[in-house]
Amino acid sequence: MPHFSVDDIRQKLFFSIDSLLDDRDTLLNNPNASFTRKKKISFLQTVLFTMTVGSDDVNEELESFFEEDKIPYPSAMIQRRSQIKPEAFVKLFDCFTEQIPLNESFMGYQVVAGDGSRLNLPYNPSDSYTFYKCIKKRKGMNQLHLNALYDVMNDVFLDVVLQSVPQMDEKAAFCEILDKNKLKDESRKRIYLADRGYSAFNVFAHAIHNGQLFLIRMPEANVKTLCPDLGNWLDGEHVDREVSINIGRRNTKKNRQLENYHSLSKSRRYDYAKAGSDEVDTLKFRILKFPIGKGSFEYIATNLPAYSFDEAVIKRLYHLRWNEETAFRHLKYAGRMVNLHSLKPDFTMQEIYAKLTMYNFSSFVMKEIAPDKKTDKYTYKVNHTKAQKSCVKFLKGLIKDLKKLISKHYVPVRLEREFGRTLRRQSADTLNYR
Numbered sequence: 561m562p563h564f565s566v567d568d569i570r571q572k573l574f575f576s577i578d579s580l581l582d583d584r585d586t587l588l589n590n591p592n593a594s595f596t597r598k599k600k601i602s603f604l605q606t607v608l609f610t611m612t613v614g615s616d617d618v619n620e621e622l623e624s625f626f627e628e629d630k631i632p633y634p635s636a637m638i639q640r641r642s643q644i645k646p647e648a649f650v651k652l653f654d655c656f657t658e659q660i661p662l663n664e665s666f667m668g669y670q671v672v673a674g675d676g677s678r679l680n681l682p683y684n685p686s687d688s689y690t691f692y693k694c695i696k697k698r699k700g701m702n703q704l705h706l707n708a709l710y711d712v713m714n715d716v717f718l719d720v721v722l723q724s725v726p727q728m729d730e731k732a733a734f735c736e737i738l739d740k741n742k743l744k745d746e747s748r749k750r751i752y753l754a755d756r757g758y759s760a761f762n763v764f765a766h767a768i769h770n771g772q773l774f775l776i777r778m779p780e781a782n783v784k785t786l787c788p789d790l791g792n793w794l795d796g797e798h799v800d801r802e803v804s805i806n807i808g809r810r811n812t813k814k815n816r817q818l819e820n821y822h823s824l825s826k827s828r829r830y831d832y833a834k835a836g837s838d839e840v841d842t843l844k845f846r847i848l849k850f851p852i853g854k855g856s857f858e859y860i861a862t863n864l865p866a867y868s869f870d871e872a873v874i875k876r877l878y879h880l881r882w883n884e885e886t887a888f889r890h891l892k893y894a895g896r897m898v899n900l901h902s903l904k905p906d907f908t909m910q911e912i913y914a915k916l917t918m919y920n921f922s923s924f925v926m927k928e929i930a931p932d933k934k935t936d937k938y939t940y941k942v943n944h945t946k947a948q949k950s951c952v953k954f955l956k957g958l959i960k961d962l963k964k965l966i967s968k969h970y971v972p973v974r975l976e977r978e979f980g981r982t983l984r985r986q987s988a989d990t991l992n993y994r
Contacts (some may be wrong), residue, residue, distance in 0.1 A: 564928045564964045566954070573955075575920055576656040577607045579647050587648035596961060600632050605908035606640045610914040611921075612952045613898040625956050640734065646909035651922075653913045660924050661920065664713035666751070666877060667868070669773070672711050673753040673884040674734045675891070678725060679704045679912070682903050684723050689905065689972040692726040703808050707733035709741065712753070712883040715923040717891075717916050722909070723852070732829070734758050735766040742770040751775060751864065761807055761822070764843055768863060775862040775878055783847060783859045787820045797857070799849035800871060808840040809833050815840060848874055886944075894945040922951040930970075931961045938972035 564572075581603060584591035595603045605625075613621045618634040626632065662670060681702035685691050693700040705728045709719040719741060723732040734754065749887050752767060752774045759778040766773040787793060787803050807830060811823040818840065819920075826835045833839040846861040847969050850871055860874055869877070897915045902908045928940050933940040946969040954962045 564924075566925060566929055569921065569924050569928065570955070573917075574604065574661050576652055576659070577604055579655065580607075580652060581650070587645050588650065589643055589645055600630065601640045603644075606637070606644065607649075607914070609637065610641065610649070610910055611918040612955050613899075613901055613911070614896050614952070618901060621901075624958075628715060640905060641907060641910060644910070646906050647907060647912035648914070649910045651918070653720075653917045654783070657716065657919055657920050660920060661699055662711055662712070662714045662716065666713060666880070667873075668749060670710050671753065671877065671880055672750055673710050673881045674707070674737060674758060674886045675710070675755065675881075675888070676705050676707045676728075676730050676757075677888045678899070679706055679897065681891075681908060683887070684903055687905060689724045690726075692724075694752070696874055704908075704912075707737070708884070708888075709737050710884040710887055712880045715883070715887065715927070716920050717887070720913070720916060722912070730757055731763055733761045734763055737832070738766045738770055738772060739761075742772065749773075751877065753878060755881065761783055761805070762830050762832075762842070763822070764845060764861065765807075765830065768843055768845070769832060773862075773864055774862060775864060775874065777878065778847075778859040778861050780857065780859055783861075789820050790966065794849060797849075797851050798871065798914045800846065800866065802846050802866075803843065805843045807833055807843065808839055809835055809837055812838075850875070887919075890944050890948060891915065894948040895919050895922075917949070918952065921955075922948045923964065925951055926966065930966045933970060941974055942966055942968040943969040943971050972975060 580587055581595065584594075588594045592612070601609075607676070609621070609625050612625065614624075617625075618637065622631050622634065622637065628911055632681060665671070681687075681704060683699070684702050686906075687702055690702040691700055692703070701723040705721065705723045705725050707721040707730060708717055712718050715882075719737050721736055723729065723733060738752065750772060752772060754763070754776045756777045756779050759776055759782055763776065764774070784794065786805065790803070793801060794801070803820055806815070806818040806821045807821055807828075808821065809830075810820075815821050815823065821840075824830050824833070832841040832842075845861055846866060848862070848871060849857050852858045859876065860924040862869070862874065864874070895915050895918060897912065900908060900911050902911055910932055926944070926947050930942045947966050948963050950959060950962060953959045959965060
């Protein structure tokens with residue numbers, strides 16, 4: 561299995577950036593003129609600056625990125641960024657991510673999780689796509705919803721669907737990701753994990769019809785209405801049963817005779833039975849029930865085979881989903897996605913995909929040059945926050961020996977610790993250069 565040095569990984573990133581210019585007609589706003597002559601800010605510097613920009617205003621960020629005698633004005637950087645379409649940063653994210661080796665697996669399966677997180681944007685009521693009012697007599701806010709597909713064992717973001725919060729539909733975004741990733745690679749064995757918010761017939765159907773494996777947590781109320789023909793099938797503390805569900809659009813006598821038939825209204829989205837048609841779709845999967853506390857139970861829907869994925873394995877597997885929650889925290893705070901510098905929608909898109917690429921670069925570096933360490937008591941991992949910040953400085957040219965610096969900061973993994981979520985109101989961290 562080949563290993564990569566820090567310089568190898570940086571070169572992969574630089575090559576991915578330079579290769580964008582091979583598709584000038586698609587990725588630049590003025591392909592005949594943009595980045596054709598040597599100027600103070602190169603294409604590589606423009607992209608790297610967008611990836612590494614932090615929480616200071618643009619003047620401070622430019623001073624930390626460029627040499628003292630080559631610092632451009634903020635307006636010059638804005639003009640350079642305006643020459644690049646957001647699609648260039650999307651392509652960079654895809655191109656670089658495809659080069660990251662995904663070696664870690666669970667019983668030979670790649671484990672990926674789907675989840676979402678909101679991004680607060682600067683107040684801009686003229687942006688009708690992201691602006692909405694959630695509280696009467698308040699001025700409103702701008703937000704985007706980041707739906708992400710994340711490899712929980714290799715610590716890499718694989719795919720993203722962005723939605724405005726007023727039009728947010730996490731289930732539809734997850735179905736889009738399922739369909740898109742089926743087309744990308746049909747040979748890879750994957751298990752898709754998701755929380756209760758993704759529990760829906762349409763999500764199950766997209767996974768099953770695409771031949772994909774899934775493990776999705778379900779609310780108790782949804783499980784109890786799942787199989788009306790099975791009576792007391794959920795009695796007992798431990799349940800592991802395969803169920804068959806029939807889904808259609810018409811509540812005819814013939815359809816009602818089908819096992820566990822559900823008639824969906826026109827307002828319910830189900831892509832495998834058109835509204836008003838006589839189509840009936842059949843889904844088969846397992847339902848597991850097991851206790852997680854006194855009088856409290858977990859419910860899991862999955863199509864993983866029972867002979868190799870019993871209750872104990874299912875618990876271990878679903879627990880991995882929490883890694884994505886941690887990744888969102890690192891992306892938004894250590895990765896400075898909460899400090900977006902852009903007011904224009906195109907610039908916002910640039911920064912979001914640039915920060916995702918920066919996260920994957922940092923993860924690639926950590927995995928290759930600072931693997932986990934194990935002792936009799938703990939497994940030690942690199943401090944993710946410190947490593948991400950060091951990788952930003954490395955790309956800016958402020959650090960030479962990145963491996964030595966990252967290797968100084970290991971922290972123990974304490975699996976048994978539990979903390980309650982602290983929920984607090986947040987707003988966009990606006991920057992005063994606007």
